[in-house]
Amino acid sequence: MKNVIILIITVCVSFFVKAQEGLPTDYLSAEFHKSRRDALRKSMPNNSVAVFFANPVRNRANDVDFVYHQDPDFYYLTGYKEPHAVLVVFSENQTNSEGTVYNELIYVQEKNPQAEQWTGKRLGIEGAKNKLGFDLAFNGSDFNKSGVEYSKFDKVLFNNFNNDYRDSKRNQADLHSLIEQFKEQANYDENTLPDPIKSRIYEMIKATDIENSANVAQNIGRALEYYPDLKNDKVIIDYAQATDSNRRLELKQQIIKIEQETPKSNLDTQMLSQLMAGLRQIKTEEELVLLTKAVRISAMGQREIMKAMHPNMSEMEIQGIHEFVYKKYGSEYEGYPSIVGAGNNGCVLHYIENTKMQVNNELVLMDLGAEYHGYSADVTRTIPANGTFTNEQKIIYDLVYKAQEAGIAAAKVGNGFNAADAASRAVIHKGLIDLGIAETDKEARQYFPHGTSHYLGLDVHDPGLYGAFQPNMVITVEPGIYIPDGSNCDKKWWGIAVRIEDDILITKDGPVNLSAEAPRTSHEIETLMKEKSALDDFVLPTLD
Template identity: 65%
Template sequence: MKSFRFLFILLFTISFSGFSQTPTDFLSKEFHKSRRDALRAKMPANSVAVVFANPIRNRANDVDFVFHQDPNFYYLTGYREPNGVLVLFSDNQTDENGVSYNEILYVQKKDEKAEQWNGKRLGIEGAKNELGFKKVMNAEEFVSTNINFKNFDRVLIEKFSDDYRNSTRNTAEVYDLVVAFKENSGFNPNNFLSPVKKQVYELVKATPIENSANVAQIIGRALAYDPSLKNDEDLMKYKNATDSKIKKELQQKISLKLEAKTNIDVTFLSSNLAALREVKTAEELKLLTKAVRISAVGQVEVMKAMKPHMSETELQGIHEFVYKKYGAEHEGYPSIVGAGNNGCILHYIENNKTKVGNDLVLMDLGAEYRGYTADVTRTIPANGKFTKEQKEIYDIVYAAQEAGIAESKVGNSFNAPNTACRKVINEGLLKLGIIKTLDEKHPYLPHGVTHYIGLDVHDAGTYGAFVANSVITVEPGIYIPEGSNCDEKYWGIAVRIEDDILITENGPINLSGEAPRKSDEIEKMMKKKSILDEFILPDLDK
């Protein structure tokens, strides 16, 4: 009896602990530390980097959007909560107790009431234990920090988006943290000149007042290239002033802005983090590959389940159900499911066509798994069989993608796949009579065919020559909207095929190859039985 009772308790404990499990396969704290160390190695002497978490953004009334961490902040910290700041020093600092440190993570403080509503927070001790930081402080302490940013030769930040909400419910939201930093560092947006603004300033400085009317006209034209100029009060006053004395005073003020010096650098972080993020570590590739394979399985299941009576939204739901079944937290971007002419809208996300009928259905979706985002597109016939015209267009795109993937190798320029794809597509369109000459400019492929993927669907990278262990998409397409200047038998046909390609020293590897790409292989897959065939819900309109 005792042994039975012991066994029962043991089984109950195991079952209960199973129900309470949370994912454990996020990036390790050692990974994030290695990324901080790699960035610090690139930082100039006597510099400090300041990286902010994403803010909470409002959806409507008292409902917020699901929080998603800033990719660079997550890359460097692993912290998945809002209202945080990372301060990274190039050189060791010493605190009031003589303890040496080279980084500080500021986190939102523990709050029992807030956690009851919105979930547990790591707090200081959690960040130390789970994220591996030695020096962690509450975010409130950054608002009143004694770090004198003016003492550093370089203060490295990213450009502020300035869409931070001040909800007044919390005195240490990202809004407050950014305001505190700007005040403490002497941040002045006028010290950061766009190329257009710099040229205009230089023109104002060099032009005698008697010729200023010509400069005013040039400023008017420059507004079309850089609308932010209208926010420059001195420049707009100069443009509209008629009094020579006032113009002279404004000219002097604008000239001083050209000479303004600042220790704040808004370019270093974005460029150096892009170079780091472009090359994936083995730990990253494991997660990214899983996100890609989840997305490919979603495409396969939809191929088996698709029927002409289904809606675009229903097909989207099957994809996203597969993602959730595998434990993916989010979609990497808004799902695109476009039947027929809807597929010609490149970022079509309404997905509201109630029946896909006999159209081709373009499905561009990607799972986000532990922060890493796939991007996989398949285009398939809703009734399981390509028409002659659909197959003609589809097979051109497939041949183009094969050519693009072949060019995705170490040392090639980032544009090499695009050049290869366009050549095949133009030759195919010419053969079908859709264009008249090989060099004809046409609207049937209006986008590039390659971008990086990783923590963003359009991930950071140098966009230079390909290097090993980067992951790109190759996604040629042909889009022929209704009313196009070609035989109307091709109208409403939209095809895109997109795969996620790992660049290696031994050639490209298609990570999403589990989802069929050839037209005959798609038709064969669509004949298979779906586990959802018997999933029939009640009719709510009866």
């Protein structure tokens, strides 16, 4: 951790010096992105090629598009933030017709002064070389003559297409054209590809050691709820229902045999996501600097709203204060749609309407995260709008806090990924039963229906392999209790929703709470809410 702290201080000093010139300097370096491409290359099978496409431009309405956000894998490997681009990574060195040796290619948007006047400067070929560190960079219009013979590779790795991109017609190097060109070059036929969800589960089973197989079985159980077609696969069903590790090992061997007997194509739409998950689940020191800053910014947002909160506020105003703090600290975006739910609204796990005009004297659940240079935080606090917990609110809040403490303590190197969930859930289930809110574990689960942890990074739900905890993983620990109006319990508990979520760095010395600057105990929250807010005197004119 000492090296990480020194790096954070160095980058922060650099940021404030450069800020005086107008631009931040704490973006990931070209060397970082190159190191990630090298790491991917080492993990790829022999004689393979990986192809990545930039995210599509998505339309908001009419001639207005959503703010562009790069595909996290593409950004992780390149640092390129523009659309209509392709990255090709080879497992071994290649030689072109001119005798040039290379192991990667990037195709980018062509420079266009007229377009740049409307939508901003483009890096172009020279920018991709000089700023991103690529030796061989080309315009997207050259992709159709790349010269890559995909048929000669044992594996062509790519993520299958979601068909969520438009054909601009006028641009022959847009994402639509690039994908169509790749399909033709690689002899792509969607009908011959295996089912992606089933294949993903097969890969998850194969990649997980037997000691952690129970975690995979639990994940499969959840997948069956979302993808009913999986119930037609007997091996997957048997794996989910298996009660001992020996049976799961037998089923793992069955999957290997099934795949050996299936006709092979060199097009693989499954392996790449697993390779990237293996890389991205472990954060480098350079990543931890940015992720830690995103988390601390989010914690500051929680602190400021604790001081500013009053019963006459609207959910939207509360959201605005958080996001204002993010911008003050240089955060470009929110990592996901902000959740601000007062009272019963907090029982909707992903409530994003945020339209209640007064929060009154209710608990307010606030699940928000700043995105800083691509890295997203995910921090939740639940506070009483009037500054003081009622007796029932405090009982539920303190129970969730106790559960979170148990979950954080379980986030240790070597523990299985479900350790934090198991520890938190045991506390909440027992607590709800003791309070008479539930009679059984099954009944208690309906008041805590989500998982306790997920990975965090370039995605708020970052990819990972869900094996044992390793140093430099960052996860959330977020137990909650939600008792909607009309629940089968004493009415005094109705409308109480509490979630406490922190971002935890796994280290060899134990878990580190990166969001600890936002108070968590009920006493600390009530104490901070008594302090004066810088926003107390910020009063706008009334609009009739």
